[in-house]
Amino acid sequence: MTTPRKNSNISTGAAILILIFALLFFVLAIRFFYIQATGKADGEALAEIAQKQHTRTSKIEGQRGTIYDRNGEAIAQDTGAYTVVAILDKKQTKDKDHPQHVVDPEKTAEKLAPLLKMDESKIDSMLTRGIKRGTFQVELGPGGRDIDNVLKQKIEKLNLPGITFLRDSKRFYPNGVFASSILGYAQKDDTGKIVGKMGIEKVFDKQLSEEDGYVKYEAAKNGIKLPDPKESIVAPKNGDSVTLTIDEKIQTFLEDAMTAAAKEYKPEELMATVVNPKTGEILAMSNRPSFDPNIRDITSYRNPFVENSYELGSTMKIFTLAAAIDAGVYNGEDRYQSGSYKVTKNSVPINDHNGGVGWGAITFNEGIQRSSNVAVAILANEKLGTDRLYKYLDKFGFMDKTGIDLPNEASSKLVTKYPRDRVTTAFGQASAFTPIQEIQAATAIANDGKMMKPYVIKQVVDETNKKTIKKTKPTVVGQPISKKAANETLDILETVVSSDDGTGKPYAIEGYDVAGKTGTAQIPGPNGGYLHGHGKNFISFMGFAPAKDPKLLVYVAVKNPTLTPQETGTAPLTAVFNPVMKNSLQYLGVEPEKTDEDGKKTEEKKVDSEITLKSYVNESVDSAVKDLKQKGLVPVVIGKGDTVESQSPTSDTIVTGQRVFIKTNGKATMPDLTGFSHRDVIRFSEFVNVRPSALENGYVVSQSIKAGDPLKAGTYLKVELETPKEFSSTLNKLKETEKSESDSKKDDKQLD
Known part of the structure; x- marks a missing residue:
């Protein structure tokens, strides 16, 4: 019997396998000992790998900087908000009696639509489409975004299955329509960050912007924080706060008056501002149309004071008068023939505003009171000369931008080609300027000839360390006229309001002397020439009070108001100027002028602001x-x-x-x-x-x-x-109650 021989191929294969396994074991052993010795794998420490696998990062949100009025009242700030979320996943419901997902999309839409001010069918469609796609949840925007706590509570009372909320933040403007063209607005971008889109919110976006912080901590696989975990915290940095020169109370006086006037007279444009002429601080500024930055119902993104130029009308006569006085060529008692005047032999006549009829031969002082175009034309053409007039306009800042800390300031449009245009510029026609240029120039009239730069930013503060980053101080930008000329100009402007013939008579305020100048300019038509018709004008008033030492400058202007045949252009302006000036003076503690026993005025009480x-x-x-x-x-x-x-x-x-x-x-x-x-x-x-x-x-x-x-x-x-x-x-109710109780006590005493 023959003994079978072993297959040499099998023996060789087995040997190779044994060798391979031995080699692998050797490599693994070496790697094991290496890792054990060094504590590293693939060049990275094992502890770091483990930490990464069990480290969680949680964001700590910073807050955008608050914008304050001059007295520290918040007028733009971050506030808590909520987004309405609908849970659509049935798996979230563990108990059928207490569903945690949207069970009835149609009913849910019906209940939510009126509260979110959204179309019912749109909400229903969002919910139904999400359910069909197997979506876990949907956000009900836009009506369901950035809702406040009051609306959240109303929705919660509906007890709708699956409706919940995500807490968030939004930009909030507590006063609504309030200096909106100055503040502008901020809203969330695509990343969810609040960014400035207009006004101060945009110009100072970098300073106002926050930096989020975070906390890193060790957690178990299920995300629960471990006991005594190692934490790494980077604190958030809130945005810097910005304080404006705006006074909340004066701004409220102005907004209330503007709203009433705009409602009654329906103008194309209405604008007004209150300024401290001693410093250049803008205490209030408003325009119509305006908007509520909370809902951004914006029809115009422009601030007309800064971004638009106009033929400003007869308020420009203030500066021609001041220039003539300063140059020593004005004698108010000199007489001239009013009515009509030609700059050159062949030029179109310049007419007074009563159709060129005039008032006969009158003094220049009376001409200023009556707002005579002819009086100012003679001053510009014959007394001063237009070259010297234009040098004064340059000194008054009309050739340059003011540099106010608001965006998109426009340039003036100076017309110099024709002699007649140079003369009509003296009373506010032909050349166009921005209202803020005229306001800056007017500070010189009220401030002993010193012209103050207008500004709205009082200070910027780093809220982390409370250090002041920026603080604006009043800036004198020129002295176009002498103190004597400024005071004499004010005296004449006071008669524009106080005299029987003065065009400013409707702007008189009981208890205070007002100096000022009216203005009515024609509006250029779209096809050349000027618009015609009742109210088809740019009508304005520049007023100072108290006249002897102005604490406030108030400028009001209206474009194309809707007037009845009996109403004049002063109607919408007095509806704003008179209450705003009076209320603001009283608020600032400037007491009304008093009279002695002989009826003479006593010196007014001066109160430092x-x-x-x-x-x-x-x-x-x-x-x-x-x-x-x-x-x-x-x-x-x-x-x-x-x-x-x-x-x-x-x-x-x-x-x-x-x-x-x-x-x-x-x-x-x-x-x-x-x-x-x-x-x-x-x-x-x-x-x-x-x-x-x-x-x-x-x-x-x-x-x-x-x-x-x-x-x-x-x-x-x-x-x-x-x-x-x-x-x-x-x-008022408390005062009435106190008065009633006081009267009752008096009656009791009389009975006793």
Whole structure:
């Protein structure tokens, strides 16, 4: 029997396999020992790999910078918002009796449509389409985006299955239509970041923009944070705050008057501004059409004060008059023949506004009062000469942009070719200028000949370290005329309002002397020439008050108002100028002029609008209170001690009427906060270390800690605020109640 031989091929294959496995084992062993020795794999530390696999990153959102008015009232800020989300995935429902997804798209759409102001069929379509596609959830935009907490609560009360909310933030403008052409607006871009699109929001977008932070932490596979995890935190950087020169109260006076005038007279354009002529600060500025930046119902993106040029009309006579006085060629008692005037033998006559009839031979002073074109034409052509006139216009800044801190400033359009055009420029025709150029020039008339640069940015503050990045100071940009010429010009302009013949008579305000000049310019037609018809004009008024030492300059202009045959162009302007000027002067503490027993005017009380505050620490409470009141400030004493321990503000430049908090060395007690503004409450809370409730803009009408009660640090303080209009109504009711009670007591005494 033969013994079988082993297959040599099998033996060789087995040997090769054994060799391969041995080699692999050897390589793995070497790698294992290498990893064990170095703690690295593929050049990366194992600990880092493990950390990456178990590290979570959570964003910490920063806030866009707040825009404040000059007194610290927020007029543009980030606020909480919500997006309505519909959960469509059936798997989210674990209990059929309590569904967590949209069960009935049609019913859901029917209930949501009126609240979101969206078409019912559109919502239904979004939900139905999402369900068919197997979508987990859909956002109900645009009506369901950026909704506030009030609307969120209304939707929650509907108890609609599957309807939930994503918390977000949005830009909020608490006053609605309020200096909108200055503020502009900001909205979210495609990445969800809020960015400035217009006005200050756009110009200062870089400063206002925030930087988000984040926190990194170790977590288990399910995402739950591990006990005592290693955390890496990068804090967010909030945007810088921007404080404007705008005064919220004066701006509110202006917006209310503008809204009423626009509603009644339906003009193509209406614009007005309130300026401090001593500093160039814009205290209020408004135009119609305007918009609410919360809803961006925008029909015009332009700020006409800055971006449009106009043939400004007879308000330009102010500067021709001032130039003639300064040059020494004006004698107000000289006479001239009014009615019609030719610049050259063959030129078209320049007519007075009463059809060229004129008023016979009258003095130049009367000509200014009556707004005679002929009077100013003679001053420009014969007394000054147009070359010298144009040099004065250059000194008044009409040849250059003002450089105001608002975007898209337009240039002037100076006409010089024909002699007649050079003369008509003297009374506001032919050449075109921006209203802001004229406002800058007018500051010289009200400020002893010193011309102030207009501005709206008061300061920019880094909210991280509270350092002031930018602070604008009043800037003198020229002195086109002497102090004597400026004051004489004001005296003549005062007669434009006070004299029986003056065109400015409708702008007289009880208790205050007003200086000013009216203006009516023709509007260039689309096909050449000028428009004709009742109200087809650019009508304006430049007013200063009090006339002897103007605290305010108010400019109002209207284009193409709708007027009845009986109404003149002054109607829409007086509807704005008169209440705004009077209310603003009273608000600033400029008392009406008084008369003595003989009916003569006594000197008006002058109140500084800004005060530098000193430190009262360690002084007696009585002397501090007395000094603060004398400066026109409102002391708020906290505690019943006799010595000042601390104060807020510590030392700063503040405005008349602002509250100053004084903490005494006695036991701290709660003051009466009635009438405190939103900003006052925040300042007070920071000063005494209490926790205020969520605040909206307005004024305090009630407080949870009663006045006189002990005040402890960390206490929760709840206050109720009302809007300015609501608060005014509440005050009036209180005054009526007090008067009624007072009258009742008087009656009781009489009965006794």
